[in-house]
Amino acid sequence: MEFVLRAVLMGVGATVLMDLWAVFLKRAFAISSLDYAMVGRWLGHMAAGRFTHARIAASPAIRGERAIGWAAHYAIGIIFAGLLLIACGPGWARSPTLGPALAAGILTVAAPFFILQPGLGLGIAASRTPKPNLARIRSLVTHTIFGFGLYGSAEILAKVMPP
Template sequence: MDVWQRLVHRLGGLPPTNWMMVGRWLLTSVNTHKIFGHQLQKITPYPNETMIGWVFHYLIGIVYVIAYTILWKNVGILTLTFLDGLIFGVVSVVVPWFFFMPAMGAGVMGCKTQRPVVGCLSALGVHSVFGVAIALLLQLSQQYN
């Protein structure tokens, strides 16, 4: 996911996710017990907010891998194929569109940003690639079990 974002940034100029702001949002949410409504640009930066944003990002990624594994092994609605990975990735984009974007002040599907369509398509692309990567890496791991 991160490699894909960096590649798209270099080739197309789309900025990657700002994990510093994610860290600031997380720390502010924990401190205020409030998820929505922060004006993150006006909040004094926290020490280590970038690192905290990156760690949170990877923890969320692990949750997605666990969810895919459960839907594959326990529920049986996913297989370890390119198509199922793509479907999982496309469906998973509802989380940033309808939770993280609004929570960070960008509105539902980034409607409060200057280029909401670009933000939504970027999230869709990144999540699609990540879903496919999960499926293919789990498939690869099965060859060694």
């Protein structure tokens, strides 16, 4: 039960930090982030057996796609936190260090590069976007922020959930 609680709280905490980063970019620099309704649309089409799209925005809308996308966004954050906990063991969670959390955050960028972006029609590692290198850097920075969020959440939990 401790594992599940830590994974949920770390995943939610890290995902919230990532979302706050997106809000900062939007307000400070007018840089938009991923529209999670499109993630929901992509996932909704998977139920019908369609896993890739030429352009997800041109695909038919799915009922509840925004809610589906946001729920998936947080569920994935929780799964990534759980994978970090599995990889590092319970000792790390009780006395976290930055390195493993940061490495985990950076490694999670593989998911959008090789699964999400191709599925949405953006190509592998955003290769079909107008500025692929900029998109890649933004993804890497965002997932690095997620890694910091994993560490920060683990630190807070280590203080409030001692062994």
